[in-house]
Amino acid sequence: MVAAGFRVSKDDQGRRHIQLFGQWSLRAPSNDFAKLKKSLEPFFLDTSITWNLNEVEQLDAAGASVLLSGWGNRLNANISFTPEQATLFNTLIGLTRPPSKKIQQDWLAPLIGLGKGVLHLAHHFTEFIHLLILLLIEIAYLIRRPQDFPWREFSANVYKSGVNALPVTALLGFMIGVVMGYLMSKQLHTFGADIYIVNILGLSIIRELGPVLMAVLVAGRSGSAMTAQIGVMRVTDEIDALTTMGISRILRVVLPKVLGLTFVAPLLVLWTSSWTLIGGAFASNLELGISFRFFFDYLPLVVQPVNFTLSLIKGLMFGFVVALVACHFGLRIKPNTESLSNSTTSSVVTAISGVILVNAWFAILTRGIGV
Amino acid sequence: MIESPKQTIPPENIPDQDVICDIQNVCTEFDDNIVHHNLNLTVKRGDILALVGRSGCGKTTLLRHIIGLTKPQSGKVLLFGENLHAMERVAQRRLMNRFGVLFQQGALFSALSVFENVAFPLRELKQFDESVIYQLVMHKLTLVELEPRYADLLPAEISGGMVKRVGLARALALEPELLVLDEPTAGLDPDRSHNFIDLVKQLKKSLGLTVLFVTHDMDTLASLAERVAVLEDKHIIADCSLQELARIDHPFVINFFQSIRSRLERL
Numbered sequence: 001m002v003a004a005g006f007r008v009s010k011d012d013q014g015r016r017h018i019q020l021f022g023q024w025s026l027r028a029p030s031n032d033f034a035k036l037k038k039s040l041e042p043f044f045l046d047t048s049i050t051w052n053l054n055e056v057e058q059l060d061a062a063g064a065s066v067l068l069s070g071w072g073n074r075l076n077a078n079i080s081f082t083p084e085q086a087t088l089f090n091t092l093i094g095l096t097r098p099p100s101k102k103i104q105q106d107w108l109a110p111l112i113g114l115g116k117g118v119l120h121l122a123h124h125f126t127e128f129i130h131l132l133i134l135l136l137i138e139i140a141y142l143i144r145r146p147q148d149f150p151w152r153e154f155s156a157n158v159y160k161s162g163v164n165a166l167p168v169t170a171l172l173g174f175m176i177g178v179v180m181g182y183l184m185s186k187q188l189h190t191f192g193a194d195i196y197i198v199n200i201l202g203l204s205i206i207r208e209l210g211p212v213l214m215a216v217l218v219a220g221r222s223g224s225a226m227t228a229q230i231g232v233m234r235v236t237d238e239i240d241a242l243t244t245m246g247i248s249r250i251l252r253v254v255l256p257k258v259l260g261l262t263f264v265a266p267l268l269v270l271w272t273s274s275w276t277l278i279g280g281a282f283a284s285n286l287e288l289g290i291s292f293r294f295f296f297d298y299l300p301l302v303v304q305p306v307n308f309t310l311s312l313i314k315g316l317m318f319g320f321v322v323a324l325v326a327c328h329f330g331l332r333i334k335p336n337t338e339s340l341s342n343s344t345t346s347s348v349v350t351a352i353s354g355v356i357l358v359n360a361w362f363a364i365l366t367r368g369i370g371v
Numbered sequence: 372m373i374e375s376p377k378q379t380i381p382p383e384n385i386p387d388q389d390v391i392c393d394i395q396n397v398c399t400e401f402d403d404n405i406v407h408h409n410l411n412l413t414v415k416r417g418d419i420l421a422l423v424g425r426s427g428c429g430k431t432t433l434l435r436h437i438i439g440l441t442k443p444q445s446g447k448v449l450l451f452g453e454n455l456h457a458m459e460r461v462a463q464r465r466l467m468n469r470f471g472v473l474f475q476q477g478a479l480f481s482a483l484s485v486f487e488n489v490a491f492p493l494r495e496l497k498q499f500d501e502s503v504i505y506q507l508v509m510h511k512l513t514l515v516e517l518e519p520r521y522a523d524l525l526p527a528e529i530s531g532g533m534v535k536r537v538g539l540a541r542a543l544a545l546e547p548e549l550l551v552l553d554e555p556t557a558g559l560d561p562d563r564s565h566n567f568i569d570l571v572k573q574l575k576k577s578l579g580l581t582v583l584f585v586t587h588d589m590d591t592l593a594s595l596a597e598r599v600a601v602l603e604d605k606h607i608i609a610d611c612s613l614q615e616l617a618r619i620d621h622p623f624v625i626n627f628f629q630s631i632r633s634r635l636e637r638l
């Protein structure tokens with residue numbers, strides 16, 4: 001194979017001729033059309049030059065198109081080629097890109113963008129409510145026909161988002177407990193208020209930190225997994241397949257996820273809070289010499305039991321929010337990879353924001369209770 | 372001033388150059404499911420070779436070995452005389468540009484439009500400017516009879532048959548020497564599949580293409596294949612022209628030939 005090349009010659013009258021030879025094709029691995037075009041640049045500009053393509057062994061669309069773009073997408077009498085090449089050239093000329101429309105500068109663009117953003121949000125919101133209503137309808141249906149409850153999916157979800165999350169929530173909870181206990185011990189010790197470590201850690205962990213920590217971890221672990229799973233089911237038409245079997249996708253896909261996570265989340269809160277408290281007790285033991293025995297004996301005396309109830313209610317709500325948001329974003333995924341990744345990100349971010357919002361709202365509602 | 376014309380080099384006739392793909396003693400197994408056992412196959416330049424066999428007998432797996440996606444447990448797969456897995460990166464990439472693949476499901480990039488899918492390999496070369504890329508993509512799309520108005524749609528928005536054709540256009544974008552097609556006409560209507568066959572034949576003639584394809588469609592097989600390799604019992608039991616299949620005494624081949632004979636007579 002001869003790589004594409006050219007040579008230039010001058011005849012008696014001083015006119016220049018350019019002779020192309022070799023393989024003007026992507027087939028020849030050593031061809032670099034960018035370089036070829038560059039070295040041909042001066043000749044493209046010269047209108048008097050004659051081109052001869054008869055020696056070209058193989059001209060493919062790539063070679064022809066590069067030449068054409070140099071000639072300004074026109075053939076003229078100075079160019080001689082074989083009939084075969086002529087057909088190729090003419091085909092390519094017919095495919096010239098239409099001049100792209102000038103995009104007019106629009107001063108209202110930011111405003112329009114803002115409006116679109118608001119509409120988009122509103123759309124999200126209505127769809128979310130829509131999903132919620134559909135879910136309630138399914139639950140109502142299940143109350144009438146309990147035998148249709150998707151137990152397998154439900155227990156699978158409990159296992160995946162609950163049982164499998166035990167190690168990581170315990171580990172993180174413990175470490176955060178240690179850090180908090182350590183810092184607070186330092187501060188309290190300077191005031192000689194060692195004993196209050198139990199009050200502070202107990203209240204803050206049971207009431208706030210435990211549930212929020214659990215929700216953040218679960219949103220990252222299970223929420224993203226749920227979104228991605230539903231998304232891939234959409235991409236591969238599995239959701240449609242379910243529907244054609246007469247199986248409600250809400251009942252079979254969304255409901256077990258939402259109920260599963262709502263069911264298991266309070267238990268996870270319990271678990272996470274316990275480990276965080278253990279971490280805190282561990283740190284106060286090291287720093288202040290407070291024994292475990294004393295820490296956990298004293299805890300129920302200073303933290304009202306109602307806080308414990310509140311934390312379980314928070315767990316329920318957070319689990320519900322995370323799972324519902326995850327399913328909402330999963331069902332909106334369009335069948336392409338870009339949308340899949342965007343939705344998964346949005347799902348996690350929205351779930352965490354939602355949890356924090358709900359938490360704030362709940363804190364206001366319950367501000368007089370248990371403190 | 373006239374430079375001396377370069378000597379034209381006669382076409383190389385070294386026999387090795389004519390072997391596009393050489394598969395020697397390939398064995399493949401998934402866990403304890405043996406798919407290939409001592410399988411041998413050679414694809415020569417200019418061949419239109421059909422690989423046939425029961426569903427699940429390992430045709431796609433063999434194609435994946437050939438294009439370097441997977442490695443057999445033992446045995447050698449040589450493509451253009453070289454082992455894809457034992458090359459340095461640049462050379463490997465260059466070698467991979469010499470073949471085009473159409474996957475069974477099309478395997479288009481779902482986040483890119485039809486146009487961008489075909490433009491993708493061309494852009495990767497970094498040799499062309501936008502106007503050239505536009506022409507080349509449109510040229511390939513015309514080749515596979517896809518109207519320009521589909522160019523801006525996403526793969527999820529076009530029909531399965533069109534996905535196949537876009538996949539072919541993408542496979543052809545870099546003017547490959549070898550075209551590997553996994554069930555190219557499955558999912559095309561008879562008219563389109565007829566056109567598809569004509570297209571491949573014509574490409575073969577004009578570009579000197581070598582085609583290796585898997586098919587279950589007897590019409591495609593009868594009208595396109597010049598040679599047929601039958602994969603059965605974990606190896607190639609027959610590798611010959613369609614007519615010569617008649618002479619092979621194996622229950623699968625006999626059965627197979629029965630169904631193809633009438634079509635051969637019609638041609």
Ligand SMILES: Nc1ncnc2c1ncn2[C@@H]1O[C@H](COP(=O)(O)OP(=O)(O)O)[C@@H](O)[C@H]1O
Pocket residue numbers: 401404406424425426427428429430431432433
């Ligand atoms: N990644 C894989 N893991 C395990 N088994 C596989 C894998 N890919 C293919 N197989 C098995 O190999 C066999 C051949 O598959 P394939 O090559 O896809 O068949 P076909 O001839 O229909 O294209 C099948 O039995 C399939 O189950």
Ligand SMILES: [Mg+2]
Pocket residue numbers: 430431475553
């Ligand atoms: Mg297959």
